[in-house]
Amino acid sequence: xxxxxxxxxxxxxxxxxxxxxxxxxxxxxxxGHGVVVAVAAQTGGVGKTTTAVHLAAALAQRHxxxxxxxxxxxxxxxxxxxxxxxRGGAEASLSEVLLGRDGDVCRCAVATDIxxxxxxxxxxxxxxxxxxxxxxMGRELLLRRAMTRARRAYxxxxxxxxxxxxxxxxxxxxxxxxxxxxxxxxILSLEGVDALADTLEGLTASFGRAPAVLGMLHTRVxxxxxxxxxxxxxxxxxxxxxxxxxxEIATNTALSAAQLEGQTVFRADPDARGAADxxxxxxxIAQRLWAC
Ligand SMILES: Nc1ncnc2c1ncn2[C@@H]1O[C@H](COP(=O)(O)OP(=O)(O)OP(=O)(O)O)[C@@H](O)[C@H]1O
Ligand SMILES: [Mg+2]
Numbered sequence: 001x002x003x004x005x006x007x008x009x010x011x012x013x014x015x016x017x018x019x020x021x022x023x024x025x026x027x028x029x030x031x032g033h034g035v036v037v038a039v040a041a042q043t044g045g046v047g048k049t050t051t052a053v054h055l056a057a058a059l060a061q062r063h064x065x066x067x068x069x070x071x072x073x074x075x076x077x078x079x080x081x082x083x084x085x086x087r088g089g090a091e092a093s094l095s096e097v098l099l100g101r102d103g104d105v106c107r108c109a110v111a112t113d114i115x116x117x118x119x120x121x122x123x124x125x126x127x128x129x130x131x132x133x134x135x136x137m138g139r140e141l142l143l144r145r146a147m148t149r150a151r152r153a154y155x156x157x158x159x160x161x162x163x164x165x166x167x168x169x170x171x172x173x174x175x176x177x178x179x180x181x182x183x184x185x186x187i188l189s190l191e192g193v194d195a196l197a198d199t200l201e202g203l204t205a206s207f208g209r210a211p212a213v214l215g216m217l218h219t220r221v222x223x224x225x226x227x228x229x230x231x232x233x234x235x236x237x238x239x240x241x242x243x244x245x246x247x248e249i250a251t252n253t254a255l256s257a258a259q260l261e262g263q264t265v266f267r268a269d270p271d272a273r274g275a276a277d278x279x280x281x282x283x284x285i286a287q288r289l290w291a292c
Contacts, residue, residue, distance in 0.1 A: 040169060052158050140170045184218070
C-alpha cells in the first residue's frame with residue numbers, strides 16, 4: 001500500500017514537472033486514398049504486434065475495409081501471429097523492396113483468408129537492410145515512397161514497428177499519417193512514450209511533419225493491480241492529456257494462446273476478453289479515422 005502511494009506521488013510529481021501534454025501533431029496529407037497508421041513504442045513487449053495484428057484484422061473483418069498489415073520488424077512476428085491465415089507467397093521481400101529502385105510494397109503483399117486483409121511479412125534480412133540503407137540519401141523516406149500504389153489499393157495500411165528507434169521505425173513514422181502508441185501501465189513503458197514523443201518532435205523539426213497521435217493505448221492491463229493502475233493512468237493522463245484512448249486491452253491469456261496457434265483471437269477464441277477489447281479498439285480507431 002505504502003509502496004503504491006510512494007509510486008503515485010513520484011509519478012504525479014514527475015508528470016507535473018514535464019510540459020503538460022505535448023501537442024497532437026497535425027495529420028500529414030496522405031497523398032493518396034489510404035491512411036497509414038504506425039503502431040510504435042520504444043519499449044519492447046508492450047503488445048505492438050498483438051495490437052497491429054488485431055487492429056488490422058478487425059478493420060477488415062468488422063469494418064469491411066481493405067487493409068494492408070506491414071511488418072517492419074526483422075523478428076517477423078506478424079507472419080508468425082497470422083501464419084494460419086496467410087495464403088500463398090510474396091513476389092518480393094520487404095528488404096528487396098526497400099533496397100531496390102522504384103520499390104513498391106504491394107510486391108510483398110500476401111493474401112489471407114480474412115476478407116480484405118493482406119500482409120507484408122517482415123524478413124530476417126531487415127537487420128542488414130537497415131545497416132545497408134544507413135548511407136543512402138533520403139534513407140528515412142524510402143518506405144513512404146514505396147507506398148504510393150498501396151495507398152491507392154488499400155483503405156488503411158497498418159505498420160508494426162520494431163521496439164527501437166532505428167531507421168526502420170523512422171521509415172515507418174515518416175510514412176505514417178497517424179501513430180498509435182501501445183503502453184503498459186508501468187513507469188518504464190511511460191518512459192518509452194516520452195522517448196517516442198521526443199522523436200515525433202524531432203521529425204517535425206527535421207522534416208516539417210510528423211504523424212498525428214491517434215492515441216495512447218493501455219495494453220496488458222492486469223485488473224488485479226487496480227490501485228497501481230489508477231495511479232499510472234492518472235500520471236499518463238496528466239503527461240499526455242488528450243492522447244489516452246477510452247478503451248484499453250486487459251491481460252488475457254487467450255491472446256498469447258492465439259499467437260502461438262498463428263491465428264487471431266477473433267477466430268481462436270471469439271468469446272475471449274481479448275477479442276472484445278480489440279473489437280472495441282478497432283471501433284474507436286475507425287471512428288477516429290473515418291467518422292468525419
Ligand atoms: N493483452 C495481452 N494479454 C496477454 N498476453 C499478451 C497481451 N498482449 C500481448 N501479449 C503477449 O505478450 C507478448 C509480447 O506481445 P507482442 O509481441 O505483441 O509485443 P511487442 O511490443 O510487439 O514486442 P516486441 O517489442 O518484441 O516487438 C506475446 O507473447 C503476446 O502474445
Ligand atoms: Mg512486435
